[in-house]
Amino acid sequence: MPFDPHCVDCWIFDLDNTLYPPSTCLFDQIDERMGLFIQGLLGCDAIEARRVQKLYFHDHGTTLSGLMHYHATEPHEFLGFVHDIDMAPLAAAPRLADRLAALPGRKLLFTNGDDAYAAKVLAGLGLENSFEGVWDIHAMLYRPKPEISAYTSMIEAFDVTPKTAVFVEDMARNLAPAKALGMQTVWLDLATDWGDRAKDDAAIDLVADDIEKWLDHTLASLADPPSLG
Known part of the structure; x- marks a missing residue:
């Protein structure tokens, strides 16, 4: 209807x-910091971190949900890290x-x-x-x-x-x-x-x-x- x-x-x-709008590229900053968090958590390189990040996002709705499910990641720690970005583009x-x-x-x-x-x-x-x-x-x-x-x-x-x-x-x-x-x-x-x-x-x-x-x-x-x- x-x-x-x-x-x-x-x-x-x-x-x-x-x-x-996506043109602010705000989420690009968050995306990068999620990769850095996963590299630190898993001790892996950027390519593997990217693979894990997107797998968890598509299978669990958010990268955080996948990290909590498989790695018992503390949500406040993760969110504080990935949202520590420059808001100037807004x-x-x-x-x-x-x-x-x-x-x-x-x-x-x-x-x-x-x-x-x-x-x-x-x-x-x-x-x-x-x-x-x-x-x-x-x-x-x-x-x-x-x-x-x-x-x-x-x-x-x-x-x-x-x-x-x-x-x-x-x-x-x-x-x-x-x-x-x-x-x-x-x-x-x-x-x-x-x-x-x-x-x-x-x-x-x-x-x-x-x-x-x-x-x-x-x-x-x-x-x-x-x-x-």
């Missing part, structure tokens, strides 16, 4: 490469902040990162006051998107009604559980190498390629009365 913003009272957004996004503020209803952040990192990113974007709450990897008990428990626990914690919520995310595979639970879904297709992996077209209500343009269109649609047809 086509996306209908008129019935949405809760807007749920992913963080990385959703609220800021730029304040006042137009995005204005559009988020104009959306009627609640706004939540749903990220496989942690809350400390999310706070730094939001500060860099000037979005510190844009979201009611953050559901992060700690709150998920380290069972990340697309694990269904990540979604159900967030729904319960924030008293979200799925049928009146929408989830906006750049990784298509993370939309399927939201759709199965009754949410509307928007895939932010930014033509990245990973964004369309395990894509299920039936789980996607709308595809967009620019978050601000999508919000402009959504707000314009909301200004019109809902169709009765």
Whole structure:
């Protein structure tokens, strides 16, 4: 079914490469530091660390989940190390902040990162006051998107009604559980190498390629009365 913003009272957004563009290369820094962490942990070279990193990411949802499963890695240690990056590439996004503020209803952040990192990113974007709450990897008990428990626990914690919520995310595979639970879904297709992996077209209500343009269109649609047809 086509996306209908008129019935949405809760807007749920992913963080990385959703609220800021991949061109900032922020995740490239994180990616590099994950490799360094694995090299130190396993005593391996960069090539083997890369292989392990991507294997765990694809098989367990996040590299951290794989490291916890196979190596009993302490999550705070790992996250503190890999998120120790330069936030200078981020730029304040006042137009995005204005559009988020104009959306009627609640706004939540749903990220496989942690809350400390999310706070730094939001500060860099000037979005510190844009979201009611953050559901992060700690709150998920380290069972990340697309694990269904990540979604159900967030729904319960924030008293979200799925049928009146929408989830906006750049990784298509993370939309399927939201759709199965009754949410509307928007895939932010930014033509990245990973964004369309395990894509299920039936789980996607709308595809967009620019978050601000999508919000402009959504707000314009909301200004019109809902169709009765």
